[in-house]
Amino acid sequence: MLESLWQDLRYGTRILVRSPGFTVAILVTLALGIGANTAIFSVIHGVLLRPLPYPDGERLVHLEQPVARQGGESAGFSPLELEDYRQRLTGIQRLVEYHSMPFNIVGQGEPRRVQTAVVSSGFFDTLGVRPLLGRTFLPDEEKPGAAPVLILSHAYWQRELGGDPTIVGKTFTMNGRTHTVIGVLPPVPQYPGENDVYMPVSACPFRSGEHWAHARTSRGLTVLGRLAPGVSIVEARAELERAAASLHQAWPEAYPEAQGFTATASRIQDRLVARARPTLLLLFVTAVFLLLIVCANVANLTLARLARREHELAVRVAVGAGQGRLARQLLTEHLLLSFLGGLLGLVVAVAGMELLVAFVARYTSRAVEVEVGAPMLLINLGLSLGTGLVLSLLPALPARTLFGAVAKNGSSGSRVSPRLRGFFIVSQVALSCVLLVGAGLMLRSMVRLHRVDPGFDPENVLTARVDLGWDRYREDDKVRAFAEQLVPRLEGLPGVTVVGLANELPLGGSEPWTMALQVEGEEVSAGQVRPRADLRSATSGYFHALGVPLLKGRLFEPGDRPDTAPVVVVNQAFARTYLAGGEPQGRRISFDEGRNWVTVVGVV
Known part of the structure; x- marks a missing residue:
């Protein structure tokens, strides 16, 4: 048995070497399909399926109010x-x-x-x-x-x-x-x-x-x-x-x-992956579609090649090879192709893993647990074996018909069923269209995101972060005094035209400071959810440095100090959503259910 298997492997290797174009096309196709699936399945395993790295991690819970x-x-x-x-x-x-x-x-x-x-x-x-x-x-x-x-x-x-x-x-x-x-x-x-x-x-x-x-x-x-x-x-x-x-x-x-x-409680493991789960499931479906396209494509190429091997098969039948031996030979060739494609796919998976993990890290901190190791190797091995078996089963019916004809007449007398080949071609095109439509929609979304006006001009804007020690700058007046000294010093540097300060950068990736609000004159009934807004502390120079245009009113002025009436500048979206039906300037907003009010002085 082992000797026969070794003969099949050697013969299969010679056959593949004699058809370099076919072999390269198959290996590249399999490498892309198996590699993408290996990477995606490895991330799904590391994020969704892998237990927390703590003793009895499934019993850890997170309380919320x-x-x-x-x-x-x-x-x-x-x-x-x-x-x-x-x-x-x-x-x-x-x-x-x-x-x-x-x-x-x-x-x-x-x-x-x-x-x-x-x-x-x-x-x-x-x-x-x-x-x-x-x-x-x-x-x-x-x-x-x-x-x-x-x-x-x-x-x-x-x-x-x-x-x-x-x-x-x-x-x-x-x-x-x-x-x-x-x-x-x-x-x-x-x-x-x-x-x-x-x-x-x-x-x-x-x-x-x-x-x-x-x-x-x-x-x-x-x-x-x-x-x-x-x-x-x-x-x-x-x-x-x-x-x-x-x-x-x-x-x-x-x-x-x-x-x-x-008050409620949830398992930490469930809470950590709640945002990532829909995205990963979508990636899973995409990966399955991609693998089906790969199988259909390879099966189609295999059928075409099988039809060209009639003379070879006839010779082997003439010297005593039965249908079982021929089928086993084809199975060996398909498994050999799949494992070689899997090895190349492993390289593809490792190369794309960093990008995929960085993407998933936007949704869950568990992305850091994904690693190149035994789970990835086992996933790759399983995908390679499964793909090889599928590739062997798909052309099984036409191969059986071909073997029978060769055994009976020494030649098939006809080509592989056009109907079956048409089925594989239609399946391949249909699955490809589904993925292409999805890819097109994603590409259009990316183009739209790229063209979105962020509301500021990032050209020639430099940023720096200053971290003040809490032991020396615990009081607000000390922080304010530091800022008042820092701005003129920076503005005096060669090449600096304007300096602005803010507690966070726009689109900086950090969680915004969000507070519930109430607009004066618009009462919120008991039980009604109050609207919320993101807040940022900034100086007037912040708007000038970023090129944020003033649409109405004014920006902050030196006279806006803690001992004067508090003021805010709102963006156009806020004014359109919450301050419609009149001029925004002069309207008042409360962030503590009406105990204190701030006045809108400008719209950017």
Whole structure:
């Protein structure tokens, strides 16, 4: 049997070498089809199917506090609410808090801006993460007055500190305080987000403030936990809803009925991929269509080649080869082609993986888990084997007819059924049309996006980021004084015509600061969802530097200061949506349900 298989392989290889044009066409087609499918299926496996890289990761849950009046967005939790839920919940255990913000860090080299996670002492115990070096936080280290300590992420430790094995015990300065490194995390993905360093809540100048400790409405924290053994996510949600109802009844002033506060929980794994799932499923369907087109194309070429091999087959029948042996020979050739195409497809998959992962990373942080490894090799092997079998089965009927004719007459006497070949051609064209239409629509969308006027002129505009230390610039007046000194100095540089400041760049990719609003004179009834708008802090020079045209009114002026009436500049879309029916200038807007008002002075 093995000797016969070896003969089939050698003969199949010689046949393919003798037809270089046919072989190259088949291999290129298979490489593109199998390679694209390998890359897409590998991403789907790494994002949707692969378990979280934590012990019992399927039991990790994310708690949310949606507010109906704010469009269902979660308000987050306050420390007081977190403590209340810890006491009331039994189905969800080990509740911990998390939030992330940037700080400046000094020591062990150049000053750096680091993304810092502020967490409960039991954060890593809840996730089930053990440090690579040192230890994690102790319960006493999150209490007020505790000595500041830090845990470094593995990526930051390697990238900025060269993987220094003696880093534990060394110190950094953050927010004017000395922090001691107590541990380094292993190289595992970080959730809910990627951070450079971790600190306990007591070390954060914001989280340790009095307003966080005593105000139930000081919300914004993310809360994670673990399902208790034997408790389903449905049961945990029901218990959470009952606990939330008791809190709403005990402190009605913190949960206005008109706002529509609720509480819910979801598995972290489901929440992380919720936005990515539809896109990945669409990619999956596209990949399947592409593979079907490849199979139809290769089957069509195979049928044409099979018809040209009648004389060869007749000779083999004449020397005693049966239909089974001929069919096995063709199967061997198809599998050989598929595996060679799969090897080339693996190169295609690896080459396109970085681009595909970067695309998926826009929808889920789990994209960082996709890697070139055993799963990709197994997927590639499975696709190659499956494609080879399909390619062997598709021409099976015409091949059987051809074998029978050759065995009977020494020649087929006729070509492969035109009807069957027509079926493959029509199938190939139909599937290709579906993909081409989809590709055309995507291309048209990309062209339209490229032609969209962003509302500013990016030509000859340079940007720079200035990160101020919280220890020196915690008060707004100090930040304002720094800005007032910075702008004239920059404007005095050669080649600089205008300077503007803003807290975020347009289309910068960061999450916008969004707030619910109310326009004066337009009452919002109880239970009605208030409209929301993205806010940005900026100077008047911001509009001049970006070439944003003023359409109505005026821009900010030096006289617009904290001790004068607050003003805002709105864009044309905002004015058209919320300020229709009159001149926008002079209209007033509130972001705190009418307690304070700002006046619109211009439209850009």
